[in-house]
Amino acid sequence: MLNQHTATFPTLLSPLKVGAHLLRNRTLMGSMHTRLESLDRPIDRLSLFYAERARGGAALIVTGGYAPCPNGLLDETAPMLITPEQAHTLKPIPRAVHAEGGKIILQVMHTGRYAKIAQPVGASDIPSRINPRAPRALSTAEVWQMVDDFTRCAELAQSAGFDGVEIMGSEGYLLNQFTVTRTNNRSDEFGGSIENRHRLAVEIVRRTRTRLGPQFLLMYRVSALDLVEGGATADEIARLAQAVQAAGADIINTGIGWHEARIPTIAYVVPRAAWRFAAARVKRAVSIPVIVSNRINTPDLAEEILASGDADMVSMARPFLADADFVRKAAQGRADEINTCIACNQACLDYIFVERPATCLVNPRAGRELEFSQLPPRAVRRKVAVVGAGAAGLACAVNAAERGHAVTLYEAEREIGGQLNLARAVPGKQEFDELLRYFRRGVARHGVALKLGARASAKALASAGYDRIVIATGVRPRTPQIEGIGHPKVVSYADLLSGRAKAGRRVAVIGAGGIGFDVAEFLLQDEHRDGADAAEHAIARFHTEWGVDTSPAAAGGLKPTAPVTPPREVTLLQRKPEKPGRSLGLTTGWALKATLARRDVRMVSGCTYERIDDAGLHLRIDGQAQLLVVDTIVICAGQDSDNALAAELRELGIEPEVIGGAERAAELDALRAIDQGTRLALAF
Ligand code: NAP
C-alpha cells in the first residue's frame, strides 16, 4: 500500500473515476514501443516490466501498440493481436499488473502510411516524407472492415484480461490520417466533410463500446496538435473529442505532433510542459477526463498542471522507464529520490529506431528486469573504494552501497558529477541537474562515505584494506598537436563549459563530435530569464523559435519561424570529409542541427589544422590554405582515458576494476558509464 502524502501532491494522488473504473491516482504510464517482444521470453519480460511499474504506483498502464490487422504493423517484427491464440499468450501481462493493484489497457494502433511493410495502406495514396513506400488508398469496404478489425482486436484484448483499450488516433497514424485533408482526399463517406473524416474514429469507438459493454475502459488518443501543414485546427480537434465522447469513450488521451513533424515534441530541447495548452483546449471541449502528455517528468509539475485544471490525469511514459517507483516515492514523501527522465532519448527512442529493445540511460534496469532479477544476491559485505564521482563512479558507488557494501567514494573536485557538470551547462541539458540530485541523494541515503577534494593515491588505497578498488577517474580533454596550441585564444571545452574561460564574438570549434555540437549550442544560446516566469518564458521562446502557433485557428498549430540573430559567429570544424553530425543521437541530432543552422553556424569538413596565431586559425580546407579570423578557438577534439592510478595500483600488485572513460575514452557517454558502473556494483 502506498503511504499517501496527499498534502504534497493532493491532486496527483487523488482517485479518478474513468467510466466504470476507479483509478487509484492520476498517473498514466503512456504507451511505449519497447521492442521487448524481439527478445527471448518476451511475455515474461513484458509482464515483469509492467508489473514493476504497477507496484511502483502507476494507476493505469497502456501497452505498446498492437496492430489490429497485418497491414497495420509498424514493421514486420511489430506485435499484432488478431487471433485468440495471440490473446491467450498475452494473459500473463494483465494478470501480473492486477496482482500489483494496477490496471492495464492495450493500445490498438494501425500505422497506416507509416508502416514499414511491403505495401502500406492509407486514407489516400498520398505518401509521407518519412516512408519511401507509398500507401495504397483503402477502398470503402476495407475502411468498414477496419472498424471490425479494431473492434475484434479490442474483444481479444478483453478476452486476454486487459481492462480496456486505447484507440491510437494521434501521431499521424492511420486514424489521424483520416481526420485531416493533408492525407485524406477521399470522396466517399470517409472523406470530404469533417463528419466524414471523423467517421472511422467515431465508428470504431461506437462499435467497440456497443460490443464490449460499459465495464470495458475505452480511451481514445486524439492528436491535440498535429504540427504539420494541413493539420487540424483547435475547433476540429474539439469536435473530434466531442464526437468520440458521444460515441462512448471514457477518457481522452492527447498526443502531440505527427512523426513527420519538423518540430521536436519530447526531446530535451523541448521545455517541460510545453504542450499543456493543447490538452487544456481538449479538456474545455468535453466532460469526460482528459490526459495531458509530453515532457512532464516530475510530480511537482504534474501536480501543478492538474491543480490548475488544465487536465485530469498525467501521462508519463519515459519517466516510468527512468523510475518504476515514481508514484510510490512521490506518495511516500521521497520525491527527491526519483530517478528523473532527462529527455535524452539515448537508450529508449534511439534504440528502438535501430531495432534494439529500449532501456534507459539513467536506469539500466529498465526493460532488463528479467535479467537483473536473476542476478545472485550479495554473498558477503565488502569494503569497496570507488575513485572518481562522475557518472560511472556514482552509479557504481550508489548501487554497491544499496546492496549493503561499505563504500568510500573519492573525488578530486569539490563536487560530484565529473563530465555531467559540463553537460548541464548546455542549453536544454539542465535536466542533468536531476541526475546529479538523484545521485547526491543516493550517496547520502545509502551511506556512501564521500571524500570530496580527495585525490586518492595508489599507496593509500593499497594500505586501506579494500576488498575491491574501482577506478572511475574518467577522461582528460585531448590536446591536438597544432602549432600555437598554447595561444591565449585557445580554450578547452571543459574550461568553457565550466565557466573558467570565456569566448569572444568569432569562434572556431575544433572537433564536430557530440561535444563540438553542444559547445556550438552553448555559444549561441539565447538570453535566459530567471525568476517566477522563467519556465513560461522558455516555453514562449521555444514556440517562437520552432514556429508553434498556440492560437486556436492555426491549422496544425503552425506559424512561420521567427528569424534569429545569433550572438556569435561560430565555425564548426572536423578533419573527416563526411558531413558533420553523424555521431549525434538519431532522434535529437536533427533538432540540434536545425537549431545551429538557424544561427548560421558554418560547418566545415575535410580540414587540416596548420597553426594558430594572433591572426586566427590557419588551416587547409580540401587542400586550400585559408585563415579563419577568430577571437577564440575551442578544442573539442575528444578525450583520452585518465587511468594512471590503475597502472600505479598494478605496480603494487593490486588489480583494480576500471570503468567508464578511464577504461575506454572513445564513444564514452553517460549511457555506457552508468550501465557499466551499475552492472559492476551488482556483481560484487
Ligand atoms: P567525439 O564524438 O569522438 O568527437 C571528437 C571530435 O574531435 C571529432 O569531430 C574528431 O573529428 C575530432 N578529433 C579527434 N581527434 C582529433 C585531433 N587529434 N585533432 C583534431 N580533431 C580531432 O567526442 P566528443 O565530441 O568529445 O564526445 C565524447 C562522447 O560523448 C562521444 O561518445 C559523443 O557521442 C558523446 N556525446 C554525445 C552528444 C550528443 O549526441 N548530443 C553530446 C555530447 C557528447 P575529426 O577526427 O574528423 O577531426
Ligand code: SF4
Ligand atoms: Fe528518459 Fe533518456 Fe531514459 Fe529515455 S533514455 S527514458 S529519455 S532518461
